[in-house]
Amino acid sequence: MTRSTSWQDYLVVFDCDGTLIDSGHNIVTAMCEAWRRYDLEPPPANDIRRIVGLKLDEAICKLMPPDCDIDSDKLVDAYIEAFSRFRDQPDYVEPLYPGIAECLNDLSKAGFQLGVATGKSRRGLARTLGQHGIEKHFSVLKTADDGPGKPNPDILLDAIAETGAAAETTAMIGDTIYDMIMAKDASAAAIGVDWGYHEAEELKDAGARTILNNCSELYPALQNLWRTP
Structure with a gap:
């Protein structure tokens, strides 16, 4: 995937637990x-x-x-x-889902702005992202410390405002109906993933535009969503 300046005004926001990591x-x-x-x-x-x-x-x-x-x-x-x-146990593990690291790297190289909107605390999110060395990809992080919890759209709206993006050029990627409802109420695109904690049909009913079966499907889904080469 080559860098394209056409993606620099587009924001892709990820949930954390159940989307980026299996916790x-x-x-x-x-x-x-x-x-x-x-x-x-x-x-x-x-x-x-x-x-x-x-x-x-x-x-x-x-x-x-x-x-x-x-x-x-x-x-x-x-x-x-x-x-x-x-x-704090030495055998504690909170793994990334397969393909997440590569997906984030590819989206960053393509020029997308990336963010996280999560119910985790800021401290917990920082620890998780740092553990996997993926914090460098994100330009905005919104947590339970920053506002009302999901499905209230405030933290997503704040992420959009902070990055200078627009709702119509923002996508929320998540595994729960709370992510889908939050995206819909923020007038952003909702994209569900089927490897988390809610069923695909529930995500569709809650407003998901599409459901990803694996990480490699995200970039084509974004291209299709925004019809941008």
Whole structure:
């Protein structure tokens, strides 16, 4: 892929968990430990995966049973403590999905502006991107520290404004309905991926223009979306 100045006004924003990295196992493990700390029956693993992408406090509240008498803040703290402990283990792994590194490199070389919009904390995102050496590709990072959580469109709108892009030349790439709704409400293009935590049909119903089966399909999808050579 050769560099094309025609792409410099176009912004491609990625979700992190479930789109760039496979963090589901770690999130499920930490969430289950947080529940057990208060003698609660952990939610099913699939239910936990489905809240990935939301801000942590919102995710915890969604998972709590209606009759739970434990303060949600206590579960948030227990999750953070468990996740931090797992993350500091020498065998901790949070791998990139296949082809992500090459995809980011190719899009950068082509001239696209790249960003991340995630429910992770800024510190957590910086650690993840740095671990894989991919932080150099991104000109804008929006996290749970920067505004309301998904599907509220504010962090995506802020990314668009900060880069000088326009909504009609912005695409949001994600694996959950929260990403698709956020993109739609920001008047950006929503592109789903089928390797994350929500089903492809759900993503389509939530507004995805197309669904990627692998990373190599992204650049052709962007060309088709914007009809630019």
